[in-house]
Amino acid sequence: MFFRGVNVDLLHEKIISDGKIFAGNILKVDSFLNHQIDVTFMEALGEEIARRFSSDGVTKVLTVEASGIAIAFPVAQSLGCDMIFAKKSQTKNLGSSVYSSPVESFTHGCVYDIRVAKEYLHDDDVVVIVDDFLANGNAVRGLIDIVSQAGATLAGVGIAIEKGFQDGGKKLRDDGIRLESMAIIDEMDAVDGEIVFRD
């Protein structure tokens, strides 16, 4: 709620006050976004992402485990629809009838398949994809692939923090995909801790 009318300055402030930059373009926001969760803050962030897709008739919010869940949950609350989190591992609990797509992980340095059970995504669904970070865009590309396999409609992509100095966001926009990033970082410096946001 407190995002409305003040753009997303509060997220900028939170990244500046709580974020820690490490070599290798790592931004750690463990204090509120992906380890400890500031639930009140995430609610507001989720409301703002939801507001941007409020006229699109969204029926499903789609993310990937694990840290995407804490941002997709409040987006789905605000939109009044269900959410789905794609699974990264083949567990006993997921059936064999799944959509799957390979994703290369920047954080973990490996390739894994993400999976969504076919019974939860259909060709009459309108989907918003949500994630905490967008860097090279591999996870989002995998989720878009799954939406496409299901024959569902993609309303767009909502991201908490986009690393604008990597090319995932640019390529998505070039492909005509609607991308709503709540904060875009154009530069960050592990030595002096400086962060430059896109206007």
Place this chain on the structure above:
Amino acid sequence: MFFRGVNVDLLHEKIISDGKIFAGNILKVDSFLNHQIDVTFMEALGEEIARRFSSDGVTKVLTVEASGIAIAFPVAQSLGCDMIFAKKSQTKNLGSSVYSSPVESFTHGCVYDIRVAKEYLHDDDVVVIVDDFLANGNAVRGLIDIVSQAGATLAGVGIAIEKGFQDGGKKLRDDGIRLESMAIIDEMDAVDGEIVFRD
């Protein structure tokens, strides 16, 4: 909200209507709890767990990734505090100063360490541990171990679905740990699909 005053009958109904039982004591509730998330329903479930700990001065809700997040989030919303999800893998994004505890997984058939950064859990914290399922109790034991390492106070444990025919819940209660399970399944049959709930 709609849980209040009607006990937890709605969860029983949801498990009966949507749950699927498989050989090996697998209960699949992918339609609302741990793949697709029925956000409205989880909000109500979270409110009810929160209500049971509303006089305990809880400062942190603790769970483990991934499916615990979607139940811990609404519990933390109702209690008005932060949540933390323990991580299952050593990622670049988690620092070296962590509490960790080994957990044997029933679902995945392996042992993994769960980790919580020391900076987010302190000796003045009052913690509710929340998870989607309780079977043999290994994940909850690992989380209790982490609360203990931090010198924090454990208010208790809130669980969506306890498999009462496994001994995790009994052992926790025998150890004097306050356990609030929203549904306890005493018997379930993969052949005829019958489920018997504890009163």
